[in-house]
Amino acid sequence: xxxxxxxxxxxxxxxxxxxxxxxxxxxxxxxxxxxxxxxxxxxxxxxxxxxxxxxxxxxxxxxxxxxxxxxxxxxxxxxxxxxxxxxxxxxxxxxxxxxxxxxxxxxxxxxxxxxxxxxxxxxxxxxxxxxxxxxxxxxxxxxxxxxxxxxxxxxxxxxxxxxxxxxxxxxxxxxxxxxxxxxxxxxxxxxxxxxxxxxxxxxxxxxxxxxxxxxxxxxxxxx
Amino acid sequence: xxxxxxxxxxxxxxxxxxxxxxxxxxxxxxxxxxxxxxxxxxxxxxxxxxxxxxxxxxxxxxxxxxxxxxxxxxxxxxxxxxxxxxxxxxxxxxxxxxxxxxxxxxxxxxxxxxxxxxxxxxxxxxxxxxxxxxxxxxxxxxxxxxxxxxxxxxxxxxxxxxxxxxxxxxxxxxxxxxxxxxxxxxxxxxxxxxxxxxxxxxxxxxxxxxxxxxxxxxxxxxx
DNA sequence: CCTGTACATTAACCCGCTATTAACCTTGCT
DNA sequence: AGCAAGGTTAATAGCGGGTTAATGTACAGG
Numbered sequence: 001x002x003x004x005x006x007x008x009x010x011x012x013x014x015x016x017x018x019x020x021x022x023x024x025x026x027x028x029x030x031x032x033x034x035x036x037x038x039x040x041x042x043x044x045x046x047x048x049x050x051x052x053x054x055x056x057x058x059x060x061x062x063x064x065x066x067x068x069x070x071x072x073x074x075x076x077x078x079x080x081x082x083x084x085x086x087x088x089x090x091x092x093x094x095x096x097x098x099x100x101x102x103x104x105x106x107x108x109x110x111x112x113x114x115x116x117x118x119x120x121x122x123x124x125x126x127x128x129x130x131x132x133x134x135x136x137x138x139x140x141x142x143x144x145x146x147x148x149x150x151x152x153x154x155x156x157x158x159x160x161x162x163x164x165x166x167x168x169x170x171x172x173x174x175x176x177x178x179x180x181x182x183x184x185x186x187x188x189x190x191x192x193x194x195x196x197x198x199x200x201x202x203x204x205x206x207x208x209x210x211x212x213x214x215x216x217x218x219x220x221x222x223x
Numbered sequence: 224x225x226x227x228x229x230x231x232x233x234x235x236x237x238x239x240x241x242x243x244x245x246x247x248x249x250x251x252x253x254x255x256x257x258x259x260x261x262x263x264x265x266x267x268x269x270x271x272x273x274x275x276x277x278x279x280x281x282x283x284x285x286x287x288x289x290x291x292x293x294x295x296x297x298x299x300x301x302x303x304x305x306x307x308x309x310x311x312x313x314x315x316x317x318x319x320x321x322x323x324x325x326x327x328x329x330x331x332x333x334x335x336x337x338x339x340x341x342x343x344x345x346x347x348x349x350x351x352x353x354x355x356x357x358x359x360x361x362x363x364x365x366x367x368x369x370x371x372x373x374x375x376x377x378x379x380x381x382x383x384x385x386x387x388x389x390x391x392x393x394x395x396x397x398x399x400x401x402x403x404x405x406x407x408x409x410x411x412x413x414x415x416x417x418x419x420x421x422x423x424x425x426x427x428x429x430x431x432x433x434x435x436x437x438x439x440x441x442x443x444x445x446x
Numbered sequence: 447c448c449t450g451t452a453c454a455t456t457a458a459c460c461c462g463c464t465a466t467t468a469a470c471c472t473t474g475c476t
Numbered sequence: 477a478g479c480a481a482g483g484t485t486a487a488t489a490g491c492g493g494g495t496t497a498a499t500g501t502a503c504a505g506g
Contacts (some may be wrong), residue, residue, distance in 0.1 A: 071349040085328050092334035105308050111315035119320065124298055136294045137390045139435050140437065151464060152437030159294065186467050194483065211482070213474095214496090321474055409456050410493085417494065434493070436463080 034058025168218035257281025391441035
């Protein structure tokens with residue numbers, strides 16, 4: 001679940017935002033001024049920060065700047081009524097990742113903040129099917145927690161199969177994806193499938209990689 | 224130097240954007256329709272993509288969706304005249320990272336796109352990962368307190384790897400970041416990696432710079 | 447202006463891994 | 477029984493990657 005921080009002195013707006021976030025199952029701390037904001041940022045680790053700029057004493061710009069100088073690179077979405085081009089430019093110059101002008105639609109705030117934190121937490125490229133996890137970003141695969149040792153081609157095949165699971169992928173499609181036009185005319189694919197299946201079987205009790213006779217292969221949990 | 228892709232069918236707007244980017248020393252490829260856009264995206268490795276939504280044949284939304292389905296998570300900034308809330312929401316739902324409505328100020332486009340690509344490679348000038356410290360301001364690096372003697376290119380590579388750690392960085396991305404378009408076609412990168420690794424190994428007991436076969440390199444503490 | 451240093455780029459070579467083969471085996475179907 | 481589709485195994489060739497040394501080039505200091 002997401003864990004955010006909202007730094008906003010307007011209490012009404014703040015509670016509105018927090019209530020709305022709660023509906024989306026997003027947990028959100030709140031700081032009413034810049035100083036406590038900075039303290040919370042240093043103590044905790046948030047997926048993203050929603051930062052109002054018009055704050056008493058320490059301005060939002062300063063908050064952002066000083067957290068960046070301390071080496072904290074949590075994504076920051078600046079929230080403000082100042083909509084001049086210059087305001088936006090300085091906002092980004094101080095280290096903002098996004099800039100939203102009041103008044104705004106709650107839903108837009110949500111999706112923007114989700115876009116920011118999704119990128120950071122690496123949720124973007126993670127395929128999970130039937131106990132198999134394939135992390136495109138880390139380039140690692142595991143089944144039931146056990147890591148798999150895959151050759152580059154085995155990795156590609158697994159990715160293809162997982163993307164289409166539980167539907168089978170035709171031989172032709174696999175060959176096309178692996179080699180394009182200059183295809184080896186021997187049983188190379190058979191061997192790769194064999195090796196991949198061997199890896200998977202060492203980590204799972206039931207076989208997951210099934211042959212669809214005359215067509216291709218599929219990954220599916222069959223009970 | 225940044226390397227972007229602009230997918231936009233309005234030639235006048237496209238050249239305007241590209242000219243403007245050039246002033247900021249940003250290199251930008253251009254595709255006039257969705258299909259060539261997708262092709263370029265698959266072949267090259269960009270830091271960010273500026274994507275118009277109103278394209279002939281394949282719409283920008285489809286382009287974004289299908290690149291995400293292929294596992295490409297390059298940041299995408301959508302650019303369109305459609306400014307309704309619903310349009311924005313579907314844009315983000317299809318995998319956008321930012322959404323800018325036409326007409327827009329050139330400078331805002333620039334800073335937003337910079338924020339996106341910088342994010343992928345950090346906001347911060349002091350990187351600490353796995354006992355390695357890299358100070359971008361002082362341009363100094365150390366591992367376990369011991370200072371490292373790095374050539375300019377080795378320094379850049381280390382920065383790239385640290386910013387993505389523990390995820391691996393593809394060869395393509397490293398080459399792109401180091402040389403842009405005029406790439407040396409010999410094993411220059413191999414040599415730089417070798418030297419960097421040698422430096423790191425003198426200061427650490429366990430090797431930290433790992434090669435991901437068929438893909439690239441990663442810095443990660445493995446226990 | 448000359449020289450030395452630091453760095454990038456090449457080329458050449460080696461090693462180990464991976465892909466590709468080909469051959470053989472198993473199964474199921476007719 | 478015979479055949480076709482798929483599975484298994486082992487051998488080989490080729491490539492990706494590691495290592496080293498030589499060459500080229502920019503630049504600083506004398």
